[in-house]
Amino acid sequence: MVDNPLWVALIVGGVLMFVTLTGMAYMTWFERKVLARFQDRLGPTRTGPFGLMQPLADAVKLLGKEDLVPAAADRVVFLLAPIVIFVTAIVGVSVIPFGGAISIFGFELNLFAADVNVGALVILALGSVGVYGIVLGAFASANRFSLLGGLRAAAQVISYEVVLGLSLVGIFMLAGSLSLREILVAQQDDLIFNLFGLSISLPNWYILSQPIAFVVYLIAAVAETNRAPFDLPEAESELVAGFHTEYSGFRFSLYFLGEYINMIVISLFASTLFLGGTDGPGAASVWGLGVVYLLAKTVMFLFFYLWLRATLPRFRFDQLMGIAWKVLLPVALLNILFTAFVRLIANDEITIPAWVWIVAAVVLAGVLVLTSLNDRANRPRPSAQAGD
């Protein structure tokens, strides 16, 4: 850990932003290739080897497209909204720790732009400010498809933002910090169990201690970035293109950039929080291996996004809101209480006598047996109406 002077931090931040933009460009290529393979096609092949020049061609094409503003639109808001979503998406990468001190050309520096003590909150906050870009753009367009898409986006993002935030509380409790760097450091110790004389060593990654939170986070993250199967704000079968229907040229591209960069940032965030980030075998000793681990975990999450998109049909809007409020929110809250309870026992704040555990286990088993019997009794009998 060295102190980055301001100018070094700015250079690191600039490089990270540049890398993220390049990564976003190749994310579009990756998405088209992966989706094509899922559908037994080849994807882009004509632009360079394996179509690798495709993102460049797309960018040049979009830069040459006319930037239309509808006559009825609120001009200033319409023109500024895409910048809001682009900025909030890309600044998130500045608080992600890509590793601690590393020496590059004999120069010691930290591989993150900003180490704030509430890094996790910064990412959540940027996500919720980003929805302004969608809603303002949609309202300023004076188009009914945009309006409907923008409303859906607003309701969806604020609902899932609550879930996303609450799903991470268990991790903040275990790490005792909201700083992403400290959460990263907390995951680098090994957990050692003694099981029947066999010593098992596991990495202290929070996916192992917070599996419920991980599942809740995964679902909420897909919805938070408006991706399939939760891409209701831009459901092309009903809303044309949703909130960005009226956008063209590079203003449309900024929305596109924002969406993909959001995916990358939220995947980096998930890798850092749940999968140990730069942690991995040999990461501490081999130069640059930590960054490779982090990127590999992130690509895994990104592939998971594409896999979902290729596999699942789109949800209905009432289902979408129902999952957030009726399932994920109670589960996230119960997970917090459960984590807190286990933490109290681990800290020896409360001690529970053995007979309580036995009674609890018996009661739980009894409840399970009774409910399964009850289900069997209530199941409708086949054959009664079959003859009518």
Add this chain to the structure above:
Amino acid sequence: MNTQLYGSDWVVIGILILAAAALGYALLTLNQIIAPSKPSAAKAAPYESGVPEVVATKPRFTPRFYVVAMLFVVFDIEAIFIFPWAVVFDGLGLYGFLAMLAFMFLLFDGFIYAWKKGALEWA
């Protein structure tokens, strides 16, 4: 443990926000320099899948969205209370756990009321 002031890191984030905005603005300006501009009445009309617009769009929508917004405010404020509680949880001990249990009980009470009132239904 890093004991320095966190101020300079916020300056970095602030400068990066300005840089990102400048980058976005520069790309848009480049687009306006390169791209052709041939405005016409048809291009300026709202997109209606090829049909002329009959009535201008009015920003009216179902009140359910307001209900979601109110629920969001309630639970986001709850999250604001829970985050610092989680960070200092080890120091608070049993008392902190019981206090949060009471808080969550009251909140769940209201949540179940809203649920039974149909605030979460979209049909």
